[in-house]
Amino acid sequence: MRPAFVSLAFSFVFIARTAFIVNRELYFTLFDDAMISMRYARNLADGHGLLWNPGQAPVEGYTNFLWTLWMALLHLLRAPESKISLLVMLSGAVILIGNLAIVRLVAARLAPKSPLVATLAVWLTAVYYPLIYWTLRGMEVGLVTLTISASVLLALRLRDRFRFPDLIALGLLMAIGILIRPDVIVPCVVISGFVVLTARPEHSRNVALVLGAAVAGTLAVHTGFRLYYYGAALPNTYYLKVSGATLEARVARGLRGLIGFGVLHLLVPLALSAAGVIAAYRTARAHPGLYLLAAIFFALCGYSAYVGGDAWDTMLYANRYITPAMPGLLILTALGIDDLVREHVASRRRAVLGFAGLFVVVAALTVIAPAATQGLSATRADERWRIVRALLTLAPVFVLPLVRLRAARVVVVAIAVLVAVNGLALSLWLDHNAFYADDDEWTTRYGLALRAATADDASIAVTWAGAIPYFSRRPAIDLLGKSDRIVATSARQPSAGFEPGHDKWDYAYSIGQLRPDVVADLWHASEDDVSSIEHWGYVQLAPWVFARADSMRVDTAAVRQAACRVLPEDPFILGSETRSAPNLEDLVARYCRE
Numbered sequence: 001m002r003p004a005f006v007s008l009a010f011s012f013v014f015i016a017r018t019a020f021i022v023n024r025e026l027y028f029t030l031f032d033d034a035m036i037s038m039r040y041a042r043n044l045a046d047g048h049g050l051l052w053n054p055g056q057a058p059v060e061g062y063t064n065f066l067w068t069l070w071m072a073l074l075h076l077l078r079a080p081e082s083k084i085s086l087l088v089m090l091s092g093a094v095i096l097i098g099n100l101a102i103v104r105l106v107a108a109r110l111a112p113k114s115p116l117v118a119t120l121a122v123w124l125t126a127v128y129y130p131l132i133y134w135t136l137r138g139m140e141v142g143l144v145t146l147t148i149s150a151s152v153l154l155a156l157r158l159r160d161r162f163r164f165p166d167l168i169a170l171g172l173l174m175a176i177g178i179l180i181r182p183d184v185i186v187p188c189v190v191i192s193g194f195v196v197l198t199a200r201p202e203h204s205r206n207v208a209l210v211l212g213a214a215v216a217g218t219l220a221v222h223t224g225f226r227l228y229y230y231g232a233a234l235p236n237t238y239y240l241k242v243s244g245a246t247l248e249a250r251v252a253r254g255l256r257g258l259i260g261f262g263v264l265h266l267l268v269p270l271a272l273s274a275a276g277v278i279a280a281y282r283t284a285r286a287h288p289g290l291y292l293l294a295a296i297f298f299a300l301c302g303y304s305a306y307v308g309g310d311a312w313d314t315m316l317y318a319n320r321y322i323t324p325a326m327p328g329l330l331i332l333t334a335l336g337i338d339d340l341v342r343e344h345v346a347s348r349r350r351a352v353l354g355f356a357g358l359f360v361v362v363a364a365l366t367v368i369a370p371a372a373t374q375g376l377s378a379t380r381a382d383e384r385w386r387i388v389r390a391l392l393t394l395a396p397v398f399v400l401p402l403v404r405l406r407a408a409r410v411v412v413v414a415i416a417v418l419v420a421v422n423g424l425a426l427s428l429w430l431d432h433n434a435f436y437a438d439d440d441e442w443t444t445r446y447g448l449a450l451r452a453a454t455a456d457d458a459s460i461a462v463t464w465a466g467a468i469p470y471f472s473r474r475p476a477i478d479l480l481g482k483s484d485r486i487v488a489t490s491a492r493q494p495s496a497g498f499e500p501g502h503d504k505w506d507y508a509y510s511i512g513q514l515r516p517d518v519v520a521d522l523w524h525a526s527e528d529d530v531s532s533i534e535h536w537g538y539v540q541l542a543p544w545v546f547a548r549a550d551s552m553r554v555d556t557a558a559v560r561q562a563a564c565r566v567l568p569e570d571p572f573i574l575g576s577e578t579r580s581a582p583n584l585e586d587l588v589a590r591y592c593r594e
Contacts, residue, residue, distance in 0.1 A: 003126035004097050010127070011093035014136050015086070017433050020441045022448060028086040029444045030138025031436060035466025036482060037062045038084070038138070041071030042470070050229070052483035053475045060230045061465075061483030063237050065222070066180045067140035081471070085138060092135040095142040099327065100126055102149040107331045109156050110287045111280075111338070120334035120414060125327045127418060129425040130318040133434060140180055145324040147177040148187050148296065152328065155191050156289045158207070159198040167207060170195070171214030178218045182235070183321065186303045187296045188215055194292045232485070240481050240488035241500040242307060249498040254305030257313030264365050265317045268420040269329055271358055272336030275351070279339040290335070293328035300325045308500050315435055317425050333417065340400070341409040356397045362420045363393040385427035392419040440467055442566040446520065447471030449562030454518060458553035461516040463505075463523040477516050479505050480523060495524065512536045517553045519546040520563075543587040564592035 020027055029035065040050055040062050048054035050068070052061050062068050074087045103125045104118050111117035125131070135142030154170040157163070174191070177184035192211040199207045223233055230236075242250070262270075277294065280286035300322050304310070310319035318326055340355055366389045392415055399412040428435075447468040450460060454474060461477040462468045469476035481487030481504050492503045507529055511519060519533065522544040530540065538546040539556070542563035547554045 003122045004100050007096055007100060007126040007132075008093060010132065011089075011096060011136060014132060014429075014434065015089050015093070018089075018137075018437045018440070020444075022082075022445055025080075025082050027082040027441075027444060028084075028089065029440045029467050029471075030085045030088060031134075032440060032443065032464055032466035034088070034138030035085075035440075035443075035470045037064055037068045038071055038088075038466070039470045039476075041068050042075050042084075044069075044072040045075035052478070056475075058230050059483050059485050060226060060232065060235045061237065061478065063183075063235045064140040064181050066176065067143060070143075088138045089136050092138070092142050095146050096126075096132065096135055099131075099142070099146045099149055102146065102153055103327050103331065106149065106153050106156065106289075106328075107334065109153070109160075110289045110293075110331065111285075111335060113285070114335075114338050116338045116410065117331070117334045120337055120410075121327075121331040123414065124330040124334060124418065124421075127422060128326060128330065129422040129429070130323045131326060133317075133425070134320055134323055137434065137436075139320060141320050141323050144177060144180055144184055145327060147173055147180060147184065148191075148324050149327055151177065151188070151191050152289070152292065152296070155195050155292065156287075158195050159288065162199060162203045164206075167195075167210050171210050174211065174214045175218040178215065179222060182219075182222075183303060183307075184324075185215060185219070186299050187325070190295050190299050191292070194288070194295070198288055236485055236488045237482055237501070239485075240504060243489065244492050244504075245308065245498050245500075247306075250308035251305050253498050253500075254307065254309040257309030257319065258301060258305055260313060261316045261318060264362070264424065265421060266329075267365075268358065268362055268417055269333040271355070272340070272417065273329055273332035274336070275355070276332055276334075276336030276339050280335065290332060293325075293332055297322075297325040297329045308498060311499065311501050312435070315425070317422075337410070337413055337417065341406055341413055352400045356400050359393055359396045359416055359420070363390045363397075366390045366393055366420075366423065379431055381431045382427065385423075385431065389419050389423040389427065392416060393423070439464075443467035444471050446562060446566050449565070450474065450518065450520060450559065453555045453558030453562060455553035458517040458551070459514075461510060461514075461519045463521050468520055477510050477514050479507070479510050481505065484510070493524070507532065511538070515548060517548050517551040518559060519544075521545065540591065542591045560591065564588070 015028070018028065030038065040052065043052075043054055044050045046054075049058060051058040070091070071088060074084060074091070077087070079087060100122050104122050107118035107121040108115075131142065131145060135145075151170060151173045154166050154173065158166050158170065170191075174184075174188045177188060192208075192215065195211065196204050196208050226235070227233055232239075273294070277286065277290050280290060304319060304321040307321070310321060313319050340352070367386060395412045396416045399409055403409055403412075443464050444467045448471050450468065450472040451474065454460070454472070457475070459475040459477060460469065460472055461479055463479045465476065465478045465480065465482055476483075478484045478487070480502060481490070482501065486509060487504055487506055490504055490506055492498070493505060497503065502523065505523055507522075510516075511533055519538065522529065525544050530544075533546055534540065537549050539549050540546050541556055541560040545559065545563040547556045547559055
């Protein structure tokens, strides 16, 4: 069975599990942040420009320029609204397959005398859940990963044999990567440094000029576009997430995230990667490209810590910043596995026993790790999966010291590594579906219901700024500021702590001044916030849902029904984490009784 086929089959199952029925029609949707880009893409495809609300001043509320343009191109196909997201996911599946081909070429070039390394690297990448998740949920992560992998391949080719077309191609790839997402400049700098340092002296100047021009020129052109079109030198999301936060607060949160998913998710690949690189160095087999892969990984880890991590680091697996470096780390992991399963010799027994101990530690962590995170309720299946994960991770403890058949050791260790890296995420996916898939469904339903309950020119204030505005097709006010320059540049709410993208809001401005017709949900709403909103002339229709009392554009009964239909037992679903009285049950009984 080929890894590409397994990856494709898993992608189809993953996509199918995110589908749902609305009014007898099959719908697909994406991660909520991806749906923000989809709104910009549809407005561009419809001729309104690359903006959040047609007819209003442009604000750059996305950070994935080329990916948004790709989404706009898909919108030009004029597929049904319910299926556009499916096209994005299918393109992501193709990207994942393309990345596997590049990973095989990179691994084969780094370990030409060990074909097992390429095979293992491709398999580890093919089933690497975070890359699959972020890509198939519509984020630009897969395309960024493919760009970085291809850039590494070209850098290795240039190191082995300088060819000017390869240098130009690498410069173009770096430009594309930076236009996909600006922070791709971090791996671009690392790769550029590698190519300059490993080039022959007569070529190093041309290399530095071409790659430097590609990086600096792309940044200059894109910044010029931003200044002309949006009136700002940086994306609005930069001001929202980074400005106003101290370096200490950002790094502290970023490191907590790294430690959180690093202990269980990355412990085994990091240990095996280190062992593989050390073994290659000691036997004079270490290709300089091994250090390049490690440098990219640690550079992106450092960047993740610098910006404060991702908003969803509590998923306990690699975030959007680090995932593009993981295929490189998995190549190094495959190198470590290849070294570990070689024939036993006396001098290696200590290393074998050491790695057996590593798998004992990981198995113990698997047992004590939470069966579910992000507010999911643990089920019996979660507990059974926890036992299965522990047993599979423990298998190398018995196999490595005792079994001499290399093929058996390869299979057992590879499975144990796969479980150590992906076990928790995959078991939660099996029992609970993909993280936020349920939320993406209810926001889609809510958006469609709000479209039916409001006039075309009714404005809606939201904190879930993706699917609700996209499917409602109404002018939207982003309460958390991703597409609102005033909120993005305002002070952070002291009560929220540092939470990138979720710690700035100003209800007095967004609701009191902008006067939306409907407030569809709120974020960390206090009783004082609710009182203020009512004082500004709004009527509460459901918990944390309001309509402007003087608006003639809203069917209040229909909005109340829509909100109460999606309101679950946890108030987080409508954006508020308030736990104070009156409690949610009382509010539901008050506003949502039949």
